[in-house]
Amino acid sequence: MKRFHVHVVVPALEESVRFYTGLFGAEPTVLKDDYAKWMLDDPRVNFAISSRGGAVGVNHLGFQVDSDEELAELREHVVAASVKVADQPGAQCCYASSNKYWSQDPAGIAWETYHTLGDIPLFGADNRQASTATSEACCAPVTSIPAVIGRQVNCG
Structure with a gap:
């Protein structure tokens, strides 16, 4: 079963944790x-916030799935739409290991679809191991998605 995912960058984590x-x-x-995350069942959403840089506001949207089979099925839908x-x-980020893929909508909003393993x-093991500059995003292969180049996309 899919769970909607939202990740928001916040300026003050403690204050935002209290609010959410x-x-x-x-x-x-x-x-x-x-970093903080709520795994809610009503509505079924994985809502995460972080204070690790990047522009304040919605960082990315996505879907968390329960299996690699479901991940492959959703990926096929996106590829069939020529995305x-x-x-x-x-991927090793946001305190989790995951298999995932990234895409973006026509407005440039990053979408993460993933299965947590x-x-x-650590928050960003991928970021520490990256061979590129520090602007390389935690979890997001920014060089593969042109609209998010230069943006820090946090995962999770």
């Missing part, structure tokens, strides 16, 4: 010094 905890009526399921896809198997202790 009240809005959702639930504590975050993941809470770090620079460019940037695959990112085994497990938790990791």
Whole structure:
């Protein structure tokens, strides 16, 4: 079953955690010094916030799926619509290991579709291992998606 995903960059994490905890009526399921995530069932959404740079506001949208088979099925739909896809198997970011792909809508909004494989202790292992400049996004292969070049896209 798919879960809608929203990632928002916030200027003050503690203040935003307090706001979203009240809005959702639930504590975050993941809470770090620079990141928080709510896995809500009603509505079924994975809502994440971070204070790790980038422009304040919606960072990216996406879908979290329960299996690699479901991930492949959604990828086929996007490719059939002639949308460019940037695959990112085994991504290590946002305190999770995931198989994923990125696409973008015509307005340039990044879309992440992913299957989480497990938790990791770091926010951005991919970012630390990248061979490109520090503007390389955590999890997003920005060089493969032209509209997000130069934008920091956080994952998760």
